[in-house]
Amino acid sequence: MSENLFSYKNKKAFYRYELIEKLTAGIVLLGTEIKSIRDGKVNFTDAYCVFREGELWATGIHIAEYSLGTCNNHEPTRDRKLLLSARELRKWQKKLTEKGLTIVPYQLTINKKGLAKLDIALAKGKKFYDKREDIKDRDNKRDLDRLTKY
Numbered sequence: 001m002s003e004n005l006f007s008y009k010n011k012k013a014f015y016r017y018e019l020i021e022k023l024t025a026g027i028v029l030l031g032t033e034i035k036s037i038r039d040g041k042v043n044f045t046d047a048y049c050v051f052r053e054g055e056l057w058a059t060g061i062h063i064a065e066y067s068l069g070t071c072n073n074h075e076p077t078r079d080r081k082l083l084l085s086a087r088e089l090r091k092w093q094k095k096l097t098e099k100g101l102t103i104v105p106y107q108l109t110i111n112k113k114g115l116a117k118l119d120i121a122l123a124k125g126k127k128f129y130d131k132r133e134d135i136k137d138r139d140n141k142r143d144l145d146r147l148t149k150y
Contacts, residue, residue, distance in 0.1 A: 006038060006110040011047045013106040015131060017123035020101075023092070026083035027058065027108075027118045032066035032076045034116060040065075040110060047122055049082065050104035051093055058083040058105055058118060082118060092122065100124050 013019070029037070035043070041064035049058050057079045065073045084092075095101060107119040126134075 005112060005114075006040075008037075008040070008042055008044075008108045010047070010104070010106045010108075011045050013104045013121070013123070015134065016126060017102075017104055018126055018130070019032075019106065019121035019123050020106075021095075021122040022119060023084070023088065023121070024117050024119050025056070027116050028081040028083065029063075029116055032069040032072070032074050033063045034110070034114070035068075036063050036066045036074075037108070037110065037116060039063070044105055045121070046107065048104050049105065051089075054089065054093075056084060056089060056092070056103070058061070058082055058120075061105070095122055 042061070044058075044061040047058060047060035051057075051058055058081075059079050060077070061080060063074070064076055084101050092103065096103065102123055102125070103120055104123045105118050105120050109117050109119070111117060
């Protein structure tokens, strides 16, 4: 059985970026945010991560307001702090100084304990011809699967 109860993928991240190094980080959420994620009301296709004062923050994650929330509901597009060790933060901050690298979230999961984890990756933007290669490879794989199926 899978260890994760809920899992949401950022498919655009795989299309737009070449994921170099991956890491799992905790994410600081409010009560209504975790309930909204369980309802599947999360969108992070245009999300990215930035360093502010030595801490890593996820920007651009849209978690819709909880439908049964009161006036204390959360703001849908607020920046959310990511929880990593100091060593990992320093290591990634050094790597981020390289030209053309960014940190993008590619998967959001909720484990059995109810904790939200954001899988992030150090990524480099793909060129247009790289995207076409990926599409061509995917189409070829789909055609091969069809041929072997019958």
